[in-house]
Amino acid sequence: MVLATGLLTGIKDPVALKSIAVTLSIKDFVAGVSATLNYENEEKVPLEAFFVFPTDEDTAVYSFEALVDGKKIVAELQDKYEAHLKYEEDLSGGFYPYLLEEDKCSKDVFRCNVGNMQPGSKVTLTLKYVQELHLQDDGALCYVLPATLNPRYHLSDQSVDSCLDLKTPIVPLEDLPYTLSMVATISSQLGIRTIQCNCPLSSIDYTGENKTSAQVSLAEGHKFDQDVELLIFYRKVHSPCVTVEMGMPERESDTIMGAPCAMVSFYPDIPEVETSTKCGxxxxxxxxxxxxxxxxxxxxxxxxxxxxxxxxxxxxxxxxxxxxxxxxxxxxxxxxxxxxxxxxxxxxxxxxxxxxxxxxxxxxxxxxxxxxxxxxxxxxxxxxxxxxxxxxxxxxxxxxxxxxxxxxxxxxxxx
Structure with a gap:
């Protein structure tokens, strides 16, 4: 099995991953994800490390935080050139800067330079993002938590400097040094018919009238050896629905985060037509x-x-x-x-x-x-x-x- 880790050194060796915890909130057809990953420098020398996270066109990262030996660092948006300059200055001055950016060779991978990790240093990374979920042909809403970078990211051009060209170690499943905990809360006025997962679940608890909400958890001690695929079947999946958010009161009302917003979900039930006998x-x-x-x-x-x-x-x-x-x-x-x-x-x-x-x-x-x-x-x-x-x-x-x-x-x- 592939050892899944997102924190790598400058020579692309993985930093020891200790645990992963994911909190998932699904509202109708959109998922909000908060992933917390704990790492430790087990080497006897300082390490300059970077964090790799694959995304797709339907995913938007909105928060990234790091806790290094009790010190909390929160990422903020800056001009690209100024951010690089500031990062290099702080790194040479012995500080512990972080730099989150898109990978140079693939716009659907985020890369965060974590700076210097001292021997024994512990790092907790918390990444939050929102993602539009797609319906499969059978009507299932599908959320996938990737266990490792997809093989499509492998680059044949070895002259290009990218964080995606990784030599990931292979270990037996029983030797994976960490586990994954995941709790998902699902809510929709469409009603939930059933929930399925390719990995063992500890429980599925339905709440609300007509099963409009549910909470599921992965079985305790789950080995993160494969992608976690969660399938949700709504009872009235073809019914239009509207979700309204009032905005954040601490922000200005005319800003994106401060203004109210509405999301309309419409998945029409189009009857199948008879296939044409024309060959072409x-x-x-x-x-x-x-x-x-x-x-x-x-x-x-x-x-x-x-x-x-x-x-x-x-x-x-x-x-x-x-x-x-x-x-x-x-x-x-x-x-x-x-x-x-x-x-x-x-x-x-x-x-x-x-x-x-x-x-x-x-x-x-x-x-x-x-x-x-x-x-x-x-x-x-x-x-x-x-x-x-x-x-x-x-x-x-x-x-x-x-x-x-x-x-x-x-x-x-x-x-």
């Missing part, structure tokens, strides 16, 4: 410019871009529905079509196309997409087979604004 016309554009000869990454023996694109195209060709129509264009400074016009998809035509895809090379010079795109868009449509276009490219397409304009002009008829 599928046209694939494969970038065969010179840049497609390059490898996907700087790693040794990395696959070439053209080869990766060809593998994906072959997979798509083998997945098309029988009875549809398809064609393939290779484009660069010039363009070449597999067939004079789109052909009906059969086992024979598919196999013939797959063999031609395997022979495609990155030998057509530049990246001129506009001309073949216009040719496809402006030809007579095949009745009952709406056109769908797929483009494989590594970018740098010539006349990109005209390409976008062309696609936009035909967007009402083609996909």
């Amino acid at each position: 016309e599928f046209v694939f554009f494969m970038d065969c410019s010179g840049s497609m000869k390059k490898p996907l990454s700087r790693q040794n023996r990395s696959q070439l871009r053209i080869d990766a694109a060809k593998e994906t195209l072959i997979l798509l060709l083998k997945s098309l529905p029988l009875g549809c129509y398809f064609n393939i264009f290779g484009f660069g400074s010039t363009h070449e079509a597999f067939f004079p016009k789109s052909v009906r998809y059969t086992q024979e035509s598919m196999e013939r196309a797959v063999e031609k895809v395997k022979l495609m090379l990155a030998d057509l010079g530049g990246t001129e997409l506009l001309t073949p795109l216009r040719k496809v868009f402006r030809k007579p449509p095949i009745p009952g087979h709406p056109l769908q276009v797929f483009v494989f490219t590594d970018g740098e397409v010539a006349e990109s604004f005209n390409v976008i304009k062309e696609v936009k002009f035909h967007s009402k008829r083609h996909r």
